[in-house]
Each structure stands twice: as C-alpha cells, then as structure tokens.
Amino acid sequence: MVKGIPLEEFRQRHARARQMVQERGLDAMLVHSNEADFANVRYLSDYWPIFESAGVFVPAEGDPILLIGPESETFARDHSVIPDIRKILYYREAAEPDYPDVEVDSFGAIFAAANGGRGVKKLGIGGTTAMPVSVYEAVRAALPGAEIVKADDVMYEMRMIKSANEIAMLQEGFRISELALEEVLKRIQPGMTELQAVGIAQEAMYRFGAESEAHPPYVLSGINSSHAIGRPKHKVLEKGDLVQLDIGARVAGYSPSVGIPICLGKMDAKMRDLASFGLEANAKTMEWMKAGVPAGEVAVKFFEYVKNRGYGQYLLYGPCHGLGMIEVERPWMETTSEYLLAENMTFQVDTFLYRPEYGLRCETGVRVTRDGVETFSNRFLKVIEIA
Numbered sequence: 001m002v003k004g005i006p007l008e009e010f011r012q013r014h015a016r017a018r019q020m021v022q023e024r025g026l027d028a029m030l031v032h033s034n035e036a037d038f039a040n041v042r043y044l045s046d047y048w049p050i051f052e053s054a055g056v057f058v059p060a061e062g063d064p065i066l067l068i069g070p071e072s073e074t075f076a077r078d079h080s081v082i083p084d085i086r087k088i089l090y091y092r093e094a095a096e097p098d099y100p101d102v103e104v105d106s107f108g109a110i111f112a113a114a115n116g117g118r119g120v121k122k123l124g125i126g127g128t129t130a131m132p133v134s135v136y137e138a139v140r141a142a143l144p145g146a147e148i149v150k151a152d153d154v155m156y157e158m159r160m161i162k163s164a165n166e167i168a169m170l171q172e173g174f175r176i177s178e179l180a181l182e183e184v185l186k187r188i189q190p191g192m193t194e195l196q197a198v199g200i201a202q203e204a205m206y207r208f209g210a211e212s213e214a215h216p217p218y219v220l221s222g223i224n225s226s227h228a229i230g231r232p233k234h235k236v237l238e239k240g241d242l243v244q245l246d247i248g249a250r251v252a253g254y255s256p257s258v259g260i261p262i263c264l265g266k267m268d269a270k271m272r273d274l275a276s277f278g279l280e281a282n283a284k285t286m287e288w289m290k291a292g293v294p295a296g297e298v299a300v301k302f303f304e305y306v307k308n309r310g311y312g313q314y315l316l317y318g319p320c321h322g323l324g325m326i327e328v329e330r331p332w333m334e335t336t337s338e339y340l341l342a343e344n345m346t347f348q349v350d351t352f353l354y355r356p357e358y359g360l361r362c363e364t365g366v367r368v369t370r371d372g373v374e375t376f377s378n379r380f381l382k383v384i385e386i387a
Contacts, residue, residue, distance in 0.1 A: 004252035005046065005165050010081045013044055013158065017058045020154045027120040028111070029151050030139065031056040032127035039325035040127045040155045041066075042253045047080040051093040053135070056082065059114040067091060067110075070099045086110060090138040107142035124151025156330045160322070162344045167367060169254040170323070170346060173214065174365060174376040176249035177258045180204035181380060184219070184247065188386060190239045190264050194219040194232035197243075205249040214248030214255035215327045218361075225261070226359035228316055228352050239265045242275075242358040248327055255327040257348060258377050259363030262384040274353055275383050277311055278362040282351045282381065285319040289347075290372045295320075295337035303335060314353040323348045323365050341368050 021029050032055050033041035038048035044056045045066050052069030054076075066082040069091040076085050086105040111120045120143060125131060128150050140148065162170070183204040188197050197219040205213060219232045225244040237243065241264045248257035261275050284305055288298045302319035306312055320333035323346040331339060333347065345368040352361045365376035 004169070007081055009163060009165055010044070010046065014058070014064050014082075016158060017044065017064070017154065018060060020157070021058055021060050021124065024124065024151065024154070025122065026060065026124045026149075026151065027118075027122050028057060028059045028114055029124040029126055029154060031058065031155060032125065032131040032135065034130055037127070037130040037326065039159070039253070039329065043155070043159060043325060045080045045082045046253070047076050047082075048253070049091075050075075053091045053130075053132070055088070055091065055135075057110060057114075059120075061115045065110060069093065070097075070102045070104055090135045107139055111142055120146060122147045122149065124149050124154065126151050126155045128152055159324055159329070160331060160345060161342060162324065162346050162367070166254065166324070167344065167346070169252045170256055170365060170367075170376060173210070173249050173251040173254050173256040174258065176205060176208045176210050176251065177214070177247050177256055178377055178379060179208045180210075180249060181245065181247045181258055181260070184245060185262070185384070185386065188219075188237070188243070188262075188264070190237050190241075192237050193234050194221055194224070194237065195234055197237070198232050201247050205247075208249070210249035210251060211253075212250045214250040214257055215246075217248070218244055218246035218259070220244040221264075223357060226354045226356070228354070228359070228361075237264055240268075241265075242267070242271055242360060244359060244361055246361060246363065253325045255325060256323065256365050256376060257327050257363060258365075258380060259350070259361040260380045260384060261360030261362070262386055264386050266385055267383065270355075271358070272383060274311075274314065274355065275360055275362075277309065278351050278353050278360055279381055279383070281306055281311075281319070281353075282349055282362040282364070285349050285351070286366060286373050286375070289320075289341060289349075289366070289368060291341055291343045291368055291370050293341050295331065295333045295339050295341055296335055298341075299333050299335045299337060311353065314355060316352050316354065318351055320347040320349050322346070343368055343370055 031040045034053040041054045042048040055067040057065040065084045180201045221241040221243045246259040322329040350363045366373035
C-alpha cells in the first residue's frame with residue numbers, strides 16, 4: 001500500500017518555503033489552490049479542497065497555516081500535515097453561502113499576528129492564475145498600504161526537482177496507469193461507447209490503488225481523436241476508428257499519464273504512417289534530453305525534425321511539459337525556454353499530431369538523468385491494432 005510523502009519531507013518543504021520567502025524580501029507568502037488546480041496547497045499540506053478553495057500562509061518567521069472554507073474543517077484535519085487550520089469565509093464554494101452561524105477567522109487577524117506580531121508589509125501570492133478576484137480583493141482589503149507581488153516562482157522552483165519519494169509516487173502512478181490501460185485494451189470493442197470504455201479505465205484504476213484519476217480519461221474516437229483537449233461522449237466506437245487513449249492514475253497527489261493511439265481493426269497506410277511517426281518523434285525527443293542540455297534546444301530540434309520529415313502541418317505543440325502533482329505543470333519545454341534540464345526533473349514527453357479526420361497522442365513520463373532519461377512507462381509505445 002502506498003503511504004505517500006512522509007511528514008519529515010513536508011517539514012523540509014516548509015523550511016525551504018520560509019527560506020525562499022526571506023530571500024525574496026517578503027514578509028509572507030499566501031499560496032492558493034482550488035479543486036482543479038490543487039497542487040500548491042497539497043504540496044505544502046497534503047490537503048486538497050473539494051467544492052471550496054484553500055490557501056497556505058507561509059510567514060517569514062513561524063509555522064505555516066492552512067486556510068480553508070467554512071465547511072471543510074473535519075476534512076482538513078483528517079488530511080493536513082499542517083496542524084494550524086483556520087476557516088476563512090472567502091474560501092467558500094462558488095455559490096457564496098453566508099454561513100451566519102459559523103465562526104470564521106479573518107485575513108486581517110492572521111496577517112497582523114504574523115512574524116511575532118510585526119505583521120505583513122510585503123506579501124507574495126503563489127498560484128495567481130488560480131486565485132479568484134474575491135479572494136484577492138479580501139487580501140488586498142486586509143493589507144491596506146502593503147505591497148502585494150506575484151510569487152509563483154517560489155512554488156515553481158520548489159516543485160521542479162523531484163525527491164526520491166516524489167519519484168516513487170510517480171512510478172506507482174504509472175504502474176497503475178499501465179494496468180488500467182491494459183484492461184481497456186483487453187475489453188474495448190466496436191459497439192461500445194467512449195464513456196463505457198472510460199468506465200473500464202476508472203474501475204481498474206481504483207481497483208489497483210489509485211486515489212483518483214490524474215485527469216479526465218481520454219477515450220476519443222474518429223473525429224473526436226483530433227481534439228488535443230477533449231471529453232469522451234456517448235459516441236459509439238466503430239470498426240476502423242483511430243482511438244486516442246490517455247489514461248492516468250493519481251497516487252498521493254502525483255498525476256501521470258500514458259497516451260497511445262490504437263485502431264479498432266487494421267490501420268490504413270496514412271493512419272499507420274502518422275502513428276509510426278508520432279512514436280518516432282517521441283523517441284527522438286527522449287534521445288535529445290539529459291541534464292545540462294538547454295530545454296529550448298530540445299524544442300528547436302523537435303520542431304525542426306518534425307518539419308524536415310514533412311509532418312509540420314500535422315503538429316499542434318510539443319515536445320514536453322512538466323510532470324508532477326498536476327499532469328501538466330511547469331516547466332514547459334518550448335523554443336523560447338531558457339532553463340537547463342537538471343537531474344530529477346520530470347516531464348511528460350507528449351507528441352500530438354492531427355489530420356482533419358483524426359488525431360493521435362504518443363505520451364509517456366520521464367525522469368531526467370545525468371546521461372539521458374529514465375522512462376516511467378514504455379510497454380505501450382508501439383502501433384496497436386485491436387483485432
């Protein structure tokens with residue numbers, strides 16, 4: 001049974017967060033998360049919200065505080081490694097109940113008591129793209145005259161290099177994802193709907209130990225497979241369909257994905273050619289990756305390779321995005337990227353190609369090493385036809 005990240009590692013994260021707050025000249029950092037973008041709060045507390053949103057307040061001096069909505073106290077106490085938990089009205093669910101009979105704390109009181117009573121004159125916000133206007137305005141009102149700055153880089157930097165425990169969680173997630181994908185491949189057939197095939201994956205993920213899906217599972221067939229981002233429907237799978245599968249099992253907050261194209265029957269020449277090249281481009285990307293290599297250099301090579309081989313018109317994006325608690329997280333690997341790859345960075349190597357009538361994704365996770373990459377999943381990186 002997976003135990004998750006140990007308490008001592010969470011304490012190390014808290015200490016590093018405090019250090020980075022101090023180094024950036026901040027008095028505190030307020031990290032925000034919601035149900036969909038849960039990672040920053042869970043990274044520091046092991047708590048992730050449902051319906052409501054949440055925050056972690058990290059002062060330059062002292063212990064962090066978990067901030068939750070009015071309904072989540074017993075839930076939070078059952079999950080959080082941060083013992084100091086406060087209810088804040090502005091983290092309520094989007095329907096905005098008033099909770100007139102619930103005793104809540106306030107941003108003002110928390111900020112005033114921070115740092116031995118010296119308060120907060122400069123606050124960094126982590127998770128700005130997820131923070132709603134209502135929460136920001138409440139924070140702003142509680143800190144009149146204070147400077148509030150974007151501090152997303154603190155959490156990006158902390159989460160970028162994975163620990164041995166984090167890598168173990170990802171490995172377990174990929175193991176379960178492969179088992180779930182194997183179940184789909186055994187049972188998928190023409191006449192079934194996309195959503196029925198999703199049900200096979202979901203049942204298998206939970207049976208083999210996932211805490212949830214890492215993302216909404218993809219079973220996208222025919223024209224639906226041309227959607228880089230999509231949701232399965234009640235569409236009936238037909239013989240000859242190209243089906244885009246992307247299955248991910250979340251373990252202890254870590255969210256991998258295994259993406260493959262399959263055909264319900266024999267692929268025609270054009271389909272097989274595109275699927276084969278997707279696998280080839282994926283493999284090439286992994287060949288170019290190792291610690292010390294500029295990320296932008298890998299992306300440039302990828303785009304040049306795809307275009308030089310005559311497949312540029314089928315390309316939407318590439319070649320990699322960060323992997324961790326969110327299946328798509330920073331850092332992106334783009335032609336404009338300036339950072340160097342480093343040991344124990346983790347990525348989804350993700351090649352998506354599409355024609356007007358169908359599309360396909362070849363995707364797996366890797367860990368960057370000194371000499372190259374270690375793949376988390378490679379057993380399905382091949383052309384698959386379901387007889």
